[in-house]
Amino acid sequence: MESQEQLASAIAMAEQMASGDSGLSPLSPVGVDSSRNELVHLAQEYGDVEDEDTYRIADIGCGDGTLTADIAEAYPTADVLGIDLSGKHALLNTYDLENVTTVGGDMYDVLPELSAFDFAYAINVLPATNNPEDALDLFYDSIREGGHLAVTVPNTDGLPAEASRQDTGTLRYDVSTDLPYLAFDGEINGQDVSAQQYVFPRDRAEQLFESAGFTVSSYSTLQTNSTAIPLAREFLGIDPEDDDTGTDRPETVDLYILEK
Ligand SMILES: C[S@@+](CC[C@H](N)C(=O)[O-])C[C@H]1O[C@@H](n2cnc3c(N)ncnc32)[C@H](O)[C@@H]1O
Numbered sequence: 494m495e496s497q498e499q500l501a502s503a504i505a506m507a508e509q510m511a512s513g514d515s516g517l518s519p520l521s522p523v524g525v526d527s528s529r530n531e532l533v534h535l536a537q538e539y540g541d542v543e544d545e546d547t548y549r550i551a552d553i554g555c556g557d558g559t560l561t562a563d564i565a566e567a568y569p570t571a572d573v574l575g576i577d578l579s580g581k582h583a584l585l586n587t588y589d590l591e592n593v594t595t596v597g598g599d600m601y602d603v604l605p606e607l608s609a610f611d612f613a614y615a616i617n618v619l620p621a622t623n624n625p626e627d628a629l630d631l632f633y634d635s636i637r638e639g640g641h642l643a644v645t646v647p648n649t650d651g652l653p654a655e656a657s658r659q660d661t662g663t664l665r666y667d668v669s670t671d672l673p674y675l676a677f678d679g680e681i682n683g684q685d686v687s688a689q690q691y692v693f694p695r696d697r698a699e700q701l702f703e704s705a706g707f708t709v710s711s712y713s714t715l716q717t718n719s720t721a722i723p724l725a726r727e728f729l730g731i732d733p734e735d736d737d738t739g740t741d742r743p744e745t746v747d748l749y750i751l752e753k
Contacts, residue, residue, distance in 0.1 A: 521617050522645055522715035522746055523560045531715065532560060532643060532748075533567045536612045539641040539710070539750060545570045551610045552576070553600055553632065554618030558583030558593075564614075565593045574607060576600055601631060609637040616645050617746065620691045625670060629705035636753045642707065645715060645746040646693040665689075672697060698749065707751035714745040 522528035536550055548571035552561040561575035561583055573593045575583040580597025587593040596603050613636055615628075622628040632642050666673050667689075674691045693701075699709055 528715040551613040558586035562586040710750040
């Protein structure tokens with residue numbers, strides 16, 4: 494049985510996928526080869542690869558470990574950690590790689606003990622957290638001075654202008670975090686599940702990163718699909734063979750490189 498939080502996160506993604514015409518980008522860049530390769534390359538572009546033997550890279554909220562495995566293969570002497578609420582999914586893709594450690598647990602409990610990292614990834618993790626501000630503070634504390642964090646978040650492209658401040662069905666506005674979010678309340682296996690997933694207008698995202706102490710080094714977008722989020726796909730009943738999500742619609746997430 495998956496944890497309540499994992500289910501909630503998967504259902505929130507599924508709900509966004511199902512909504513289709515929202516113009517939002519719920520899907521992961523990790524399943525798209527070109528996006529994943531770009532992400533892997535960032536650790537070289539922004540990191541200290543000359544010192545690869547001591548290079549420490551974290552994939553925070555690593556899901557099924559698809560990206561974690563590619564990072565480990567690209568930097569074979571680096572120390573790579575995949576961290577997720579359940580570490581067991583990540584093992585599927587990383588069990589045969591010697592330079593990967595997968596850690597199951599809440600990042601708030603495990604990251605302080607594992608710090609500090611030279612480079613960290615948080616791919617589509619901020620939208621699934623209860624409080625993106627707290628998560629960014631945690632990420633900031635987990636990175637060494639001069640280190641970098643690659644963050645992806647769904648953007649608000651395609652939303653009607655007024656939707657970012659009004660309730661439009663599943664899209665709502667959270668005054669406490671000053672962020673729009675998609676909400677879902679439902680039942681799965683007899684359990685009530687409430688999920689929410691934040692979306693990040695660019696100006697608000699940059700404000701959040703800078704308040705946490707980061708400098709925004711770069712901004713771009715990445716193509717996404719649902720390949721690396723099987724839980725959400727399963728929930729929607731999408732057969733992997735028939736999965737054209739992200740190919741018939743141009744779906745992207747925003748990618749920010751942040752420096753401490
Ligand atoms: C949207 S998924 C993204 C997974 C993967 N990075 C990808 O892009 O395919 C968000 C992931 O963050 C994890 N997550 C959310 N909150 C977490 C927490 N407090 N501690 C550890 N992992 C967390 C979830 O379990 C989930 O696997």
